Amino acid sequence: MSVSLDEVDAVLRRSGSAPDGLDDVTRLLIGTVPVRATEAAAWTAAFGPLDKLVARRPMLATWRAWLDSTGLVRRLASDPEIASALITAAVRVLAELPLKGIALGRLAAETTGDAHGLDDGRPLATIVLSAARVLRGSPPSGDGTAGERRTSWAAVGVHRDELSSSVLCLGLPGGADTVTGRILALAKEAGEPSVLTLRQLSTARLGVGTRVVSVCENPIVLASAADELGPDCPPLVCVNGQPSAAVWRLLDLLAEEGAGFRYHGDFDWGGVRIGNTLRDRISWEPWRFDASSYITTTTTGGPLTGRPADATWDPELRPALERRGVRVEEELVLPALLEDLR
Incomplete structure (x- = not known):
């Protein structure tokens, strides 16, 4: 039998038995594992821009905690290097929000260089949209419907197109x-x-x-x-x-x-x-x-x-x-x- 380390980490955090996750449990049980320690340091560095963002915008603290408790970034990014690029792009988009009205494709093009970078299903869209929900005063997970996504984008001044709104x-x-x-x-x-x-x-x-x-x-x-x-x-x-x-x-x-x-x-x-x-x-x-x-x-x-x-x-x-x-x-x-x- 094999299990995903990321899933174990998420379960430990959610349960409250190990709020700091699998790395902390490993250290308590058998001491520091050099390879894991190096990887942990890389993951910590990848999340650094998020911590700086939350320091500037405290209302996103619950979103930041939710990302840790769910392990969302680790599920979307297979290694710290990919995660770092994803987080950096998310912070760049969130730094622009809220706006007074901009098309989603234009926001994506101006912040990521890809007009489809914030399309539904893209990892970056998943991360940014969860933060947008918190900015509008809602839970970060949403209900998965197209209408809810449209409303959450609208709450931070982003529209899917000029005619549907x-x-x-x-x-x-x-x-x-x-x-x-x-x-x-x-x-x-x-x-x-x-x-x-x-x-x-x-x-x-x-x-x-x-x-x-x-x-x-x-x-x-x-x-x-x-x-x-x-x-x-x-x-x-x-x-x-x-x-x-x-x-x-x-x-x-x-x-x-x-x-x-x-x-x-x-x-x-x-x-x-x-x-x-x-x-x-x-x-x-x-x-x-x-x-x-x-x-x-x-x-x-x-x-x-x-x-x-x-x-x-x-x-x-x-x-x-x-x-x-x-x-x-x-x-x-x-x-x-x-x-x-x-």
């Missing part, structure tokens, strides 16, 4: 001097929602100026506002879950024009995390989205499940959610939100 909005006045501005003006006049792609937002006159833009999590809020308020609806943007690259681009453009923001989302742990993600990028005020609003809401959904998270805009929201233990989706408070918009 879109954002839903309503009531943006637009303008006459750009195509996108004219589209928005026509939609505003008709009281109809607009779906804008990232490409359409490369140059756009939004016409909002310094007004407050209401931001919601779910499309039902925007659709209901279109039904009930039509052309009279003030500027409203829907993030539709974790923000896409197009959502980020639109919010950035609005902020550059001087707009302010208020945000409402679902009262559950996913909603809190989306709020935190937005808060990291733009400044917004709670729109019926704080502890007092949650406590006074009489309508409730199902039980609150999932991993708890602190709300960066209201330290009292997490304790309130944990005490009450029920989730409240936006659909359940639609009348109040529509009245605010009215």
Whole structure:
């Protein structure tokens, strides 16, 4: 029978019986093995750039620990020399993130010299994407779906292409001097929602100026506002879950024009995390989205499940959610939100 040393190392680290891994166990049991010691030194040197990166960006410390506990780099790279090249490239990419909007192929070309260097399945993409998840406040492993990968890239300002990423909005006045501005003006006049792609937002006159833009999590809020308020609806943007690259681009453009923001989302742990993600990028005020609003809401959904998270805009929201233990989706408070918009 034979076993993989890397797998043994990962099991020892995960179990807690040997946090420093197989090399440490070997030294304890039989003393230093010269060949293994030399190889260990080479692996330590290969991981050096990661340690320097984490020193500059402490929020990646959990990602760095996860890499050790899973042995991911050792599985992707067969020896320290290959690992060193992989880690160096990953650090070079991560040094650029987050960005305000760049195509994945362009990022790969500019940082690695290979436009396909960050394609799905490439070792470098696997390493960088796991860090991007941590930067967005999620576990580094992800769920393996294409949608999750796209969302994680978008959270650090990287889009797969300019057409697949879109954002839903309503009531943006637009303008006459750009195509996108004219589209928005026509939609505003008709009281109809607009779906804008990232490409359409490369140059756009939004016409909002310094007004407050209401931001919601779910499309039902925007659709209901279109039904009930039509052309009279003030500027409203829907993030539709974790923000896409197009959502980020639109919010950035609005902020550059001087707009302010208020945000409402679902009262559950996913909603809190989306709020935190937005808060990291733009400044917004709670729109019926704080502890007092949650406590006074009489309508409730199902039980609150999932991993708890602190709300960066209201330290009292997490304790309130944990005490009450029920989730409240936006659909359940639609009348109040529509009245605010009215």
